[in-house]
Amino acid sequence: MKRRVLIIGAGLAGCYLATQLQTSCDVIIITKGTRNDSDSMLAQGGIAAALATNDSPAQHAEDTLAAGQYHNSLAAVEQLVTTGPSLISQLIKQGMTFDHQANGQLDFGLEGAHRHHRILHANGDQTGAALTSFVQQQVQQIHWLTQTTVLELIVKEHQCCGVLVRHSNTQKTEILPADVVVLATGGLGNLYPYTTNDATVTGDGFALAQRAQVAITDMAYVQFHPTLLMINHHCDGLITEAIRGAGAHLVDENNHRIMATFPQQDLAPRDVVARQLTAWQAQGHQLFLDISPVSNFEQRFIGVTANLDRRQIPFRQTQRIPVQPGAHFMMGGIRTDLNGQTSLPGLFAIGEVACNGVHGANRLASNSLLDCLVSAAKASQTIKDGPNLLQPLNLTALALQPQRSGPITQVSVPSLTELQKRAWQQLGIVRQPAALHDFLNWLAPYQLSKLCPAQLTDSQLTVVNLGLCAQLIAKSALAEPTNLGANYLVRES
Numbered sequence: 001m002k003r004r005v006l007i008i009g010a011g012l013a014g015c016y017l018a019t020q021l022q023t024s025c026d027v028i029i030i031t032k033g034t035r036n037d038s039d040s041m042l043a044q045g046g047i048a049a050a051l052a053t054n055d056s057p058a059q060h061a062e063d064t065l066a067a068g069q070y071h072n073s074l075a076a077v078e079q080l081v082t083t084g085p086s087l088i089s090q091l092i093k094q095g096m097t098f099d100h101q102a103n104g105q106l107d108f109g110l111e112g113a114h115r116h117h118r119i120l121h122a123n124g125d126q127t128g129a130a131l132t133s134f135v136q137q138q139v140q141q142i143h144w145l146t147q148t149t150v151l152e153l154i155v156k157e158h159q160c161c162g163v164l165v166r167h168s169n170t171q172k173t174e175i176l177p178a179d180v181v182v183l184a185t186g187g188l189g190n191l192y193p194y195t196t197n198d199a200t201v202t203g204d205g206f207a208l209a210q211r212a213q214v215a216i217t218d219m220a221y222v223q224f225h226p227t228l229l230m231i232n233h234h235c236d237g238l239i240t241e242a243i244r245g246a247g248a249h250l251v252d253e254n255n256h257r258i259m260a261t262f263p264q265q266d267l268a269p270r271d272v273v274a275r276q277l278t279a280w281q282a283q284g285h286q287l288f289l290d291i292s293p294v295s296n297f298e299q300r301f302i303g304v305t306a307n308l309d310r311r312q313i314p315f316r317q318t319q320r321i322p323v324q325p326g327a328h329f330m331m332g333g334i335r336t337d338l339n340g341q342t343s344l345p346g347l348f349a350i351g352e353v354a355c356n357g358v359h360g361a362n363r364l365a366s367n368s369l370l371d372c373l374v375s376a377a378k379a380s381q382t383i384k385d386g387p388n389l390l391q392p393l394n395l396t397a398l399a400l401q402p403q404r405s406g407p408i409t410q411v412s413v414p415s416l417t418e419l420q421k422r423a424w425q426q427l428g429i430v431r432q433p434a435a436l437h438d439f440l441n442w443l444a445p446y447q448l449s450k451l452c453p454a455q456l457t458d459s460q461l462t463v464v465n466l467g468l469c470a471q472l473i474a475k476s477a478l479a480e481p482t483n484l485g486a487n488y489l490v491r492e493s
Protein backbone atom coordinates (compact mmCIF):
# COMPACT_ATOMS: atom_id res chain seq x y z
CA MET A 1 0.00 0.00 0.00
CA LYS A 2 1.28 3.49 -0.88
CA ARG A 3 1.96 5.94 1.94
CA ARG A 4 -0.73 8.60 2.22
CA VAL A 5 0.80 12.10 2.40
CA LEU A 6 -1.32 15.16 3.16
CA ILE A 7 0.32 18.37 1.95
CA ILE A 8 -1.23 21.49 3.47
CA GLY A 9 -0.83 24.50 1.14
CA ALA A 10 -0.76 25.02 -2.62
CA GLY A 11 2.24 27.34 -2.86
CA LEU A 12 5.58 26.49 -4.45
CA ALA A 13 6.81 24.36 -1.52
CA GLY A 14 3.68 22.21 -1.33
CA CYS A 15 3.28 21.78 -5.08
CA TYR A 16 6.96 21.03 -5.70
CA LEU A 17 6.84 18.37 -2.97
CA ALA A 18 3.80 16.86 -4.71
CA THR A 19 5.80 16.55 -7.95
CA GLN A 20 8.47 14.59 -6.09
CA LEU A 21 6.06 12.22 -4.33
CA GLN A 22 3.26 11.69 -6.83
CA THR A 23 4.49 8.41 -8.25
CA SER A 24 5.53 6.79 -4.97
CA CYS A 25 2.86 8.05 -2.54
CA ASP A 26 -0.87 8.69 -2.37
CA VAL A 27 -0.75 12.52 -2.24
CA ILE A 28 -3.52 14.97 -1.35
CA ILE A 29 -2.96 18.74 -1.45
CA ILE A 30 -5.33 20.53 0.90
CA THR A 31 -5.64 24.26 0.44
CA LYS A 32 -7.79 26.99 1.92
CA GLY A 33 -8.64 28.82 -1.27
CA THR A 34 -8.03 27.98 -4.93
CA ARG A 35 -4.78 26.71 -6.47
CA ASN A 36 -3.89 30.33 -7.24
CA ASP A 37 -4.13 31.65 -3.69
CA SER A 38 -0.63 31.78 -2.22
CA ASP A 39 2.33 34.10 -1.73
CA SER A 40 4.22 31.98 -4.24
CA MET A 41 1.90 33.19 -6.98
CA LEU A 42 2.66 36.81 -6.01
CA ALA A 43 6.47 36.60 -5.97
CA GLN A 44 7.93 39.20 -8.29
CA GLY A 45 11.70 39.60 -8.26
CA GLY A 46 12.80 36.05 -8.86
CA ILE A 47 14.75 33.09 -7.58
CA ALA A 48 18.41 33.30 -6.59
CA ALA A 49 20.90 30.67 -7.72
CA ALA A 50 24.63 30.69 -8.45
CA LEU A 51 24.35 29.72 -12.11
CA ALA A 52 26.20 32.62 -13.77
CA THR A 53 29.75 31.94 -14.94
CA ASN A 54 31.37 34.48 -12.60
CA ASP A 55 29.34 33.28 -9.58
CA SER A 56 29.65 30.32 -7.19
CA PRO A 57 27.63 28.62 -4.43
CA ALA A 58 30.31 29.73 -1.97
CA GLN A 59 29.70 33.40 -2.84
CA HIS A 60 25.94 32.91 -2.66
CA ALA A 61 26.45 31.34 0.79
CA GLU A 62 28.57 34.30 1.94
CA ASP A 63 25.87 36.79 0.89
CA THR A 64 23.15 34.69 2.56
CA LEU A 65 25.12 34.56 5.81
CA ALA A 66 25.97 38.26 5.78
CA ALA A 67 22.31 39.26 5.23
CA GLY A 68 21.25 36.74 7.92
CA GLN A 69 23.77 38.31 10.34
CA TYR A 70 25.43 34.89 10.72
CA HIS A 71 22.44 33.71 12.76
CA ASN A 72 21.93 31.10 10.00
CA SER A 73 22.55 27.37 10.18
CA LEU A 74 25.69 26.83 8.10
CA ALA A 75 24.52 23.37 7.02
CA ALA A 76 21.15 24.72 5.85
CA VAL A 77 22.83 27.51 3.86
CA GLU A 78 25.24 25.06 2.29
CA GLN A 79 22.32 22.79 1.35
CA LEU A 80 20.41 25.72 -0.18
CA VAL A 81 23.19 27.10 -2.35
CA THR A 82 24.51 23.74 -3.54
CA THR A 83 21.23 21.86 -4.11
CA GLY A 84 19.29 24.83 -5.47
CA PRO A 85 21.11 25.32 -8.80
CA SER A 86 20.65 21.68 -9.84
CA LEU A 87 16.92 21.78 -9.03
CA ILE A 88 16.55 24.90 -11.16
CA SER A 89 18.52 23.31 -14.00
CA GLN A 90 16.17 20.31 -13.84
CA LEU A 91 13.12 22.58 -14.03
CA ILE A 92 14.64 24.33 -17.05
CA LYS A 93 15.18 20.94 -18.70
CA GLN A 94 11.53 20.08 -18.01
CA GLY A 95 10.48 23.25 -19.84
CA MET A 96 10.37 26.07 -17.30
CA THR A 97 11.27 29.29 -19.10
CA PHE A 98 13.20 32.03 -17.33
CA ASP A 99 13.91 35.36 -19.05
CA HIS A 100 16.89 35.53 -21.43
CA GLN A 101 19.03 38.35 -22.78
CA ALA A 102 19.08 39.14 -26.49
CA ASN A 103 22.22 36.95 -26.87
CA GLY A 104 20.31 33.91 -25.59
CA GLN A 105 22.02 33.80 -22.17
CA LEU A 106 19.92 33.65 -19.00
CA ASP A 107 19.22 37.18 -17.74
CA PHE A 108 20.35 37.44 -14.11
CA GLY A 109 18.90 40.34 -12.09
CA LEU A 110 20.38 42.02 -9.02
CA GLU A 111 18.72 42.53 -5.64
CA GLY A 112 19.72 43.92 -2.24
CA ALA A 113 22.81 42.43 -0.53
CA HIS A 114 23.68 40.12 -3.47
CA ARG A 115 27.21 40.75 -4.77
CA HIS A 116 26.37 39.31 -8.19
CA HIS A 117 23.57 39.45 -10.69
CA ARG A 118 22.12 36.01 -9.79
CA ILE A 119 18.34 36.39 -9.73
CA LEU A 120 16.51 34.40 -12.39
CA HIS A 121 13.15 35.87 -13.32
CA ALA A 122 10.26 34.94 -15.57
CA ASN A 123 7.83 37.16 -17.48
CA GLY A 124 9.74 40.14 -16.07
CA ASP A 125 8.46 40.60 -12.55
CA GLN A 126 5.95 37.72 -12.54
CA THR A 127 8.35 34.96 -11.56
CA GLY A 128 6.24 33.46 -8.79
CA ALA A 129 3.18 32.98 -10.97
CA ALA A 130 5.23 31.56 -13.85
CA LEU A 131 7.19 29.13 -11.66
CA THR A 132 4.33 28.01 -9.41
CA SER A 133 1.98 27.48 -12.36
CA PHE A 134 4.68 25.50 -14.17
CA VAL A 135 5.19 23.27 -11.13
CA GLN A 136 1.43 22.88 -10.67
CA GLN A 137 1.19 21.67 -14.29
CA GLN A 138 3.64 18.88 -13.43
CA VAL A 139 1.36 17.71 -10.60
CA GLN A 140 -0.91 15.20 -12.30
CA GLN A 141 -1.32 12.11 -10.16
CA ILE A 142 -2.59 13.60 -6.94
CA HIS A 143 -5.90 14.57 -5.39
CA TRP A 144 -6.73 18.24 -4.72
CA LEU A 145 -8.94 19.43 -1.86
CA THR A 146 -9.44 23.15 -2.45
CA GLN A 147 -11.60 25.53 -0.34
CA THR A 148 -10.68 23.33 2.61
CA THR A 149 -9.07 24.67 5.78
CA VAL A 150 -7.00 22.55 8.12
CA LEU A 151 -8.18 23.30 11.64
CA GLU A 152 -6.07 20.94 13.74
CA LEU A 153 -3.41 18.28 13.57
CA ILE A 154 -4.46 14.87 14.82
CA VAL A 155 -1.85 13.47 17.18
CA LYS A 156 -1.93 10.02 18.68
CA GLU A 157 0.77 8.40 20.76
CA HIS A 158 3.12 11.29 19.95
CA GLN A 159 2.69 10.76 16.21
CA CYS A 160 0.95 13.06 13.74
CA CYS A 161 -1.53 10.84 11.98
CA GLY A 162 -3.90 13.17 10.17
CA VAL A 163 -5.72 16.49 10.17
CA LEU A 164 -9.13 17.89 10.98
CA VAL A 165 -10.45 19.99 8.08
CA ARG A 166 -13.45 22.18 7.40
CA HIS A 167 -14.83 22.43 3.87
CA SER A 168 -15.70 26.08 3.10
CA ASN A 169 -18.71 25.33 0.92
CA THR A 170 -20.55 23.07 3.37
CA GLN A 171 -18.87 24.13 6.65
CA LYS A 172 -18.65 20.38 7.39
CA THR A 173 -15.65 19.13 9.35
CA GLU A 174 -13.90 15.87 8.60
CA ILE A 175 -10.87 13.91 9.85
CA LEU A 176 -8.40 12.88 7.16
CA PRO A 177 -5.92 10.21 8.29
CA ALA A 178 -2.39 10.10 6.91
CA ASP A 179 1.00 8.46 7.22
CA VAL A 180 2.67 11.83 6.85
CA VAL A 181 1.38 15.40 7.16
CA VAL A 182 3.40 18.23 5.61
CA LEU A 183 2.77 21.84 6.56
CA ALA A 184 3.48 24.19 3.63
CA THR A 185 1.17 26.94 4.83
CA GLY A 186 3.44 29.95 4.29
CA GLY A 187 3.90 32.94 6.61
CA LEU A 188 1.86 35.34 8.72
CA GLY A 189 1.99 38.73 6.98
CA ASN A 190 -1.69 39.37 7.61
CA LEU A 191 -0.93 39.92 11.28
CA TYR A 192 -0.01 43.44 10.16
CA PRO A 193 -2.21 46.07 8.46
CA TYR A 194 0.46 46.69 5.80
CA THR A 195 1.52 43.47 4.13
CA THR A 196 2.45 42.01 0.78
CA ASN A 197 0.94 38.62 1.67
CA ASP A 198 -1.99 36.86 0.05
CA ALA A 199 -5.23 37.01 2.07
CA THR A 200 -5.11 33.24 2.77
CA VAL A 201 -1.69 33.47 4.44
CA THR A 202 -2.72 33.95 8.07
CA GLY A 203 -0.18 32.13 10.23
CA ASP A 204 -2.23 28.92 10.39
CA GLY A 205 0.77 26.57 10.23
CA PHE A 206 2.45 28.15 13.25
CA ALA A 207 -0.83 28.00 15.20
CA LEU A 208 -1.45 24.36 14.21
CA ALA A 209 2.05 23.49 15.39
CA GLN A 210 1.68 25.41 18.62
CA ARG A 211 -1.59 23.66 19.51
CA ALA A 212 0.15 20.30 18.98
CA GLN A 213 3.16 21.44 21.04
CA VAL A 214 5.53 21.18 18.10
CA ALA A 215 8.81 23.11 18.52
CA ILE A 216 8.80 26.62 17.01
CA THR A 217 11.82 28.91 16.86
CA ASP A 218 13.08 32.40 15.96
CA MET A 219 9.62 33.99 15.74
CA ALA A 220 11.08 37.43 16.55
CA TYR A 221 12.49 37.57 13.03
CA VAL A 222 9.78 39.07 10.84
CA GLN A 223 11.01 40.65 7.61
CA PHE A 224 9.46 43.98 6.66
CA HIS A 225 9.85 44.80 2.98
CA PRO A 226 10.87 48.43 2.44
CA THR A 227 8.65 49.14 -0.56
CA LEU A 228 4.96 48.34 -0.58
CA LEU A 229 2.84 50.46 -2.91
CA MET A 230 0.89 52.82 -0.64
CA ILE A 231 -2.27 54.63 -1.67
CA ASN A 232 -4.34 56.45 0.95
CA HIS A 233 -2.80 54.44 3.81
CA HIS A 234 -3.64 51.19 2.06
CA CYS A 235 -1.13 48.68 0.68
CA ASP A 236 -1.83 47.85 -2.95
CA GLY A 237 0.93 45.38 -3.76
CA LEU A 238 4.66 45.04 -3.70
CA ILE A 239 7.20 47.19 -5.51
CA THR A 240 9.93 44.65 -6.12
CA GLU A 241 13.46 45.24 -4.88
CA ALA A 242 14.67 44.34 -8.36
CA ILE A 243 13.70 47.91 -9.35
CA ARG A 244 16.30 49.23 -6.91
CA GLY A 245 18.63 46.57 -8.35
CA ALA A 246 18.02 48.22 -11.73
CA GLY A 247 19.02 51.65 -10.36
CA ALA A 248 15.99 53.24 -8.62
CA HIS A 249 16.53 55.29 -5.43
CA LEU A 250 14.49 55.84 -2.29
CA VAL A 251 13.75 59.56 -1.91
CA ASP A 252 11.51 61.84 0.13
CA GLU A 253 9.19 64.64 -1.01
CA ASN A 254 12.25 66.92 -1.50
CA ASN A 255 14.00 64.33 -3.67
CA HIS A 256 16.52 63.78 -0.87
CA ARG A 257 18.14 60.32 -1.23
CA ILE A 258 17.24 58.55 2.00
CA MET A 259 19.78 55.69 1.79
CA ALA A 260 22.71 57.69 0.34
CA THR A 261 24.86 57.54 3.48
CA PHE A 262 24.63 53.75 3.96
CA PRO A 263 27.46 51.53 2.60
CA GLN A 264 25.20 49.54 0.26
CA GLN A 265 22.90 52.53 -0.22
CA ASP A 266 19.51 51.53 -1.67
CA LEU A 267 20.53 47.88 -1.79
CA ALA A 268 21.35 47.52 1.90
CA PRO A 269 19.72 44.51 3.65
CA ARG A 270 15.96 44.85 4.03
CA ASP A 271 15.97 45.31 7.81
CA VAL A 272 18.40 48.23 7.47
CA VAL A 273 16.37 49.92 4.72
CA ALA A 274 13.02 49.34 6.48
CA ARG A 275 14.31 50.87 9.73
CA GLN A 276 15.79 53.91 8.00
CA LEU A 277 12.54 54.50 6.08
CA THR A 278 10.55 54.19 9.31
CA ALA A 279 12.82 56.71 11.04
CA TRP A 280 12.53 59.10 8.09
CA GLN A 281 8.75 58.76 8.04
CA ALA A 282 8.61 59.41 11.80
CA GLN A 283 10.22 62.79 11.09
CA GLY A 284 7.20 63.66 8.95
CA HIS A 285 8.59 62.83 5.52
CA GLN A 286 6.88 61.02 2.68
CA LEU A 287 8.57 58.05 0.99
CA PHE A 288 8.95 57.50 -2.75
CA LEU A 289 10.88 55.30 -5.14
CA ASP A 290 12.53 57.44 -7.82
CA ILE A 291 12.49 55.31 -10.97
CA SER A 292 14.04 57.90 -13.30
CA PRO A 293 17.42 56.04 -13.46
CA VAL A 294 15.75 52.78 -14.60
CA SER A 295 15.85 52.17 -18.33
CA ASN A 296 12.92 50.39 -20.03
CA PHE A 297 10.97 50.36 -16.76
CA GLU A 298 7.66 49.36 -18.33
CA GLN A 299 9.13 46.47 -20.35
CA ARG A 300 11.20 45.11 -17.46
CA PHE A 301 8.55 45.46 -14.75
CA ILE A 302 5.39 44.48 -16.55
CA GLY A 303 3.46 43.37 -13.46
CA VAL A 304 4.33 46.46 -11.40
CA THR A 305 3.47 48.72 -14.36
CA ALA A 306 0.07 47.03 -14.76
CA ASN A 307 -0.62 47.44 -11.04
CA LEU A 308 0.39 51.13 -11.10
CA ASP A 309 -1.88 51.70 -14.09
CA ARG A 310 -4.74 49.85 -12.38
CA ARG A 311 -4.36 52.18 -9.38
CA GLN A 312 -3.96 55.27 -11.65
CA ILE A 313 -0.55 56.25 -10.23
CA PRO A 314 0.92 58.94 -12.55
CA PHE A 315 4.43 57.42 -12.43
CA ARG A 316 5.18 58.25 -16.08
CA GLN A 317 4.94 61.96 -15.35
CA THR A 318 6.38 62.01 -11.81
CA GLN A 319 8.89 59.13 -12.19
CA ARG A 320 8.02 58.41 -8.55
CA ILE A 321 6.09 55.64 -6.80
CA PRO A 322 4.66 56.19 -3.25
CA VAL A 323 6.00 53.48 -0.92
CA GLN A 324 5.91 52.31 2.68
CA PRO A 325 7.53 49.37 4.55
CA GLY A 326 5.26 46.45 5.46
CA ALA A 327 5.24 42.83 6.65
CA HIS A 328 6.62 40.46 4.06
CA PHE A 329 8.28 37.26 5.28
CA MET A 330 8.82 35.14 8.40
CA MET A 331 12.39 33.93 8.94
CA GLY A 332 11.48 31.90 12.04
CA GLY A 333 8.90 29.15 12.21
CA ILE A 334 8.39 25.47 12.89
CA ARG A 335 11.79 24.07 13.78
CA THR A 336 12.93 21.39 11.35
CA ASP A 337 16.04 19.46 10.54
CA LEU A 338 17.58 19.63 7.06
CA ASN A 339 14.95 17.18 5.78
CA GLY A 340 11.93 19.14 6.99
CA GLN A 341 11.23 16.79 9.92
CA THR A 342 9.66 18.63 12.86
CA SER A 343 9.83 17.69 16.55
CA LEU A 344 6.63 15.64 16.06
CA PRO A 345 7.10 12.30 14.26
CA GLY A 346 4.97 12.14 11.12
CA LEU A 347 4.87 15.93 10.74
CA PHE A 348 7.07 17.78 8.24
CA ALA A 349 7.26 21.51 7.52
CA ILE A 350 8.69 23.09 4.36
CA GLY A 351 8.86 26.53 2.74
CA GLU A 352 8.17 29.71 4.67
CA VAL A 353 6.36 28.10 7.62
CA ALA A 354 9.49 26.07 8.44
CA CYS A 355 12.69 27.21 10.09
CA ASN A 356 15.76 25.08 9.45
CA GLY A 357 17.90 28.16 10.07
CA VAL A 358 18.64 28.92 6.43
CA HIS A 359 17.56 32.57 6.51
CA GLY A 360 19.14 33.54 9.83
CA ALA A 361 18.08 36.91 11.20
CA ASN A 362 17.21 38.39 7.81
CA ARG A 363 16.40 36.60 4.57
CA LEU A 364 18.47 37.44 1.52
CA ALA A 365 16.21 38.58 -1.32
CA SER A 366 14.98 35.83 -3.66
CA ASN A 367 16.27 33.02 -1.45
CA SER A 368 12.78 32.04 -0.40
CA LEU A 369 11.51 30.50 -3.64
CA LEU A 370 14.80 28.61 -3.79
CA ASP A 371 14.25 27.34 -0.24
CA CYS A 372 10.76 26.15 -1.24
CA LEU A 373 12.34 23.89 -3.87
CA VAL A 374 15.23 22.70 -1.73
CA SER A 375 13.26 22.04 1.46
CA ALA A 376 10.59 20.16 -0.52
CA ALA A 377 13.18 18.08 -2.39
CA LYS A 378 14.94 17.10 0.84
CA ALA A 379 11.68 16.28 2.64
CA SER A 380 10.53 14.10 -0.27
CA GLN A 381 13.54 11.80 0.11
CA THR A 382 12.84 11.20 3.81
CA ILE A 383 9.08 10.82 3.32
CA LYS A 384 9.54 8.19 0.62
CA ASP A 385 11.67 6.13 3.00
CA GLY A 386 9.40 6.58 6.05
CA PRO A 387 7.13 3.94 7.61
CA ASN A 388 3.51 3.31 6.65
CA LEU A 389 1.20 4.08 9.55
CA LEU A 390 -2.31 3.93 8.19
CA GLN A 391 -2.87 0.20 8.49
CA PRO A 392 -2.15 -0.26 12.18
CA LEU A 393 -4.05 2.92 13.13
CA ASN A 394 -7.60 2.44 14.25
CA LEU A 395 -9.54 5.32 12.70
CA THR A 396 -12.31 5.27 15.27
CA ALA A 397 -9.65 5.88 17.89
CA LEU A 398 -8.91 9.16 16.13
CA ALA A 399 -12.34 10.61 16.85
CA LEU A 400 -12.05 14.04 18.37
CA GLN A 401 -12.55 14.36 22.07
CA PRO A 402 -16.11 15.64 22.62
CA GLN A 403 -15.09 19.01 24.10
CA ARG A 404 -13.02 19.85 21.01
CA SER A 405 -15.78 19.49 18.43
CA GLY A 406 -19.35 20.71 18.13
CA PRO A 407 -21.28 23.68 16.81
CA ILE A 408 -19.85 27.14 16.42
CA THR A 409 -20.48 29.00 19.68
CA GLN A 410 -20.25 32.56 20.97
CA VAL A 411 -16.66 33.37 21.84
CA SER A 412 -14.92 36.64 22.53
CA VAL A 413 -11.97 37.46 20.31
CA PRO A 414 -10.55 40.86 19.35
CA SER A 415 -11.34 42.34 15.95
CA LEU A 416 -8.78 41.75 13.20
CA THR A 417 -8.39 45.52 12.78
CA GLU A 418 -7.56 46.00 16.47
CA LEU A 419 -5.10 43.08 16.45
CA GLN A 420 -3.36 44.40 13.32
CA LYS A 421 -3.19 47.97 14.64
CA ARG A 422 -1.59 46.86 17.89
CA ALA A 423 0.75 44.44 16.10
CA TRP A 424 1.98 47.26 13.85
CA GLN A 425 2.55 49.61 16.78
CA GLN A 426 3.96 47.12 19.28
CA LEU A 427 5.43 44.21 17.26
CA GLY A 428 6.52 46.19 14.21
CA ILE A 429 9.82 47.29 12.69
CA VAL A 430 11.20 48.89 15.86
CA ARG A 431 10.06 47.34 19.17
CA GLN A 432 10.30 48.21 22.84
CA PRO A 433 10.17 45.75 25.76
CA ALA A 434 7.41 47.71 27.54
CA ALA A 435 5.26 47.71 24.40
CA LEU A 436 5.79 43.98 23.95
CA HIS A 437 4.65 43.37 27.53
CA ASP A 438 1.63 45.68 26.98
CA PHE A 439 0.70 43.66 23.91
CA LEU A 440 0.92 40.34 25.76
CA ASN A 441 -1.10 41.73 28.69
CA TRP A 442 -3.79 42.99 26.30
CA LEU A 443 -4.16 39.63 24.54
CA ALA A 444 -3.82 37.30 27.57
CA PRO A 445 -7.45 37.57 28.84
CA TYR A 446 -8.76 36.19 25.52
CA GLN A 447 -7.04 32.85 26.31
CA LEU A 448 -6.64 32.14 22.59
CA SER A 449 -4.81 28.85 23.06
CA LYS A 450 -7.83 27.39 24.89
CA LEU A 451 -10.28 28.08 22.05
CA CYS A 452 -11.28 25.09 19.93
CA PRO A 453 -10.77 25.80 16.19
CA ALA A 454 -13.80 23.75 15.13
CA GLN A 455 -16.02 25.98 17.26
CA LEU A 456 -14.81 29.20 15.63
CA THR A 457 -16.10 30.86 12.48
CA ASP A 458 -13.56 31.27 9.67
CA SER A 459 -12.98 34.93 10.53
CA GLN A 460 -12.63 34.18 14.26
CA LEU A 461 -10.15 31.42 13.43
CA THR A 462 -8.06 33.89 11.43
CA VAL A 463 -7.87 36.27 14.39
CA VAL A 464 -7.10 33.46 16.83
CA ASN A 465 -4.34 31.99 14.66
CA LEU A 466 -2.77 35.40 14.03
CA GLY A 467 -3.11 36.23 17.72
CA LEU A 468 -1.25 33.03 18.67
CA CYS A 469 1.49 34.00 16.19
CA ALA A 470 1.64 37.48 17.69
CA GLN A 471 2.19 36.04 21.16
CA LEU A 472 5.00 33.87 19.81
CA ILE A 473 6.62 36.92 18.18
CA ALA A 474 6.37 39.06 21.31
CA LYS A 475 7.75 36.35 23.60
CA SER A 476 10.56 35.53 21.19
CA ALA A 477 11.50 39.21 20.81
CA LEU A 478 11.64 39.64 24.58
CA ALA A 479 13.77 36.50 24.96
CA GLU A 480 16.41 37.46 22.37
CA PRO A 481 19.44 38.81 24.23
CA THR A 482 20.63 41.24 21.53
CA ASN A 483 19.36 43.07 18.48
CA LEU A 484 20.07 41.15 15.33
CA GLY A 485 18.80 41.60 11.80
CA ALA A 486 15.04 41.98 11.73
CA ASN A 487 14.63 41.80 15.52
CA TYR A 488 15.29 45.34 16.71
CA LEU A 489 14.45 46.39 20.25
CA VAL A 490 15.03 49.82 21.70
CA ARG A 491 15.87 48.81 25.26
CA GLU A 492 15.29 51.24 28.11
CA SER A 493 18.56 52.25 29.77
Ligand SMILES: Cc1cc2nc3c(=O)[nH]c(=O)nc-3n(C[C@H](O)[C@H](O)[C@H](O)COP(=O)(O)OP(=O)(O)OC[C@H]3O[C@@H](n4cnc5c(N)ncnc54)[C@H](O)[C@@H]3O)c2cc1C
Pocket (backbone or CB within 6 Å): 008, 009, 010, 011, 012, 013, 014, 030, 031, 032, 033, 037, 038, 039, 040, 041, 042, 043, 044, 045, 046, 047, 048, 127, 128, 148, 149, 150, 151, 184, 185, 186, 187, 196, 197, 198, 200, 201, 202, 204, 205, 238, 328, 329, 350, 351, 352, 353, 365, 366, 367, 368, 369, 370, 372
Ligand atom coordinates in the same frame (compact mmCIF):
# COMPACT_ATOMS: atom_id res chain seq x y z
C1 LIG B 1 4.29 39.92 -2.99
C2 LIG B 1 5.41 38.97 -2.68
C3 LIG B 1 6.55 38.96 -3.46
C4 LIG B 1 7.58 38.05 -3.20
N1 LIG B 1 8.66 38.01 -4.03
C5 LIG B 1 9.60 37.04 -3.84
C6 LIG B 1 10.66 36.86 -4.77
O1 LIG B 1 10.75 37.57 -5.78
N2 LIG B 1 11.56 35.87 -4.54
C7 LIG B 1 11.49 35.04 -3.44
O2 LIG B 1 12.34 34.16 -3.28
N3 LIG B 1 10.48 35.19 -2.54
C8 LIG B 1 9.54 36.14 -2.73
N4 LIG B 1 8.52 36.27 -1.83
C9 LIG B 1 8.42 35.30 -0.74
C10 LIG B 1 7.93 33.98 -1.30
O3 LIG B 1 6.97 34.22 -2.30
C11 LIG B 1 7.31 33.12 -0.22
O4 LIG B 1 8.14 33.05 0.90
C12 LIG B 1 7.10 31.71 -0.74
O5 LIG B 1 6.39 31.76 -1.95
C13 LIG B 1 6.34 30.89 0.28
O6 LIG B 1 5.97 29.69 -0.35
P1 LIG B 1 5.23 28.57 0.48
O7 LIG B 1 4.92 27.49 -0.49
O8 LIG B 1 6.00 28.27 1.69
O9 LIG B 1 3.88 29.29 0.98
P2 LIG B 1 2.76 30.06 0.14
O10 LIG B 1 3.12 30.24 -1.26
O11 LIG B 1 2.42 31.28 0.92
O12 LIG B 1 1.54 29.04 0.20
C14 LIG B 1 0.86 28.77 1.41
C15 LIG B 1 -0.38 27.99 1.06
O13 LIG B 1 -0.99 27.44 2.23
C16 LIG B 1 -2.40 27.66 2.18
N5 LIG B 1 -2.89 27.60 3.57
C17 LIG B 1 -2.55 28.41 4.60
N6 LIG B 1 -3.18 28.00 5.73
C18 LIG B 1 -3.92 26.92 5.41
C19 LIG B 1 -4.82 26.08 6.13
N7 LIG B 1 -5.07 26.24 7.45
N8 LIG B 1 -5.43 25.06 5.47
C20 LIG B 1 -5.21 24.86 4.15
N9 LIG B 1 -4.39 25.64 3.41
C21 LIG B 1 -3.75 26.66 4.03
C22 LIG B 1 -2.50 29.02 1.51
O14 LIG B 1 -3.78 29.28 1.01
C23 LIG B 1 -1.45 28.85 0.40
O15 LIG B 1 -1.99 28.12 -0.68
C24 LIG B 1 7.48 37.17 -2.08
C25 LIG B 1 6.34 37.20 -1.28
C26 LIG B 1 5.30 38.08 -1.57
C27 LIG B 1 4.08 38.08 -0.70
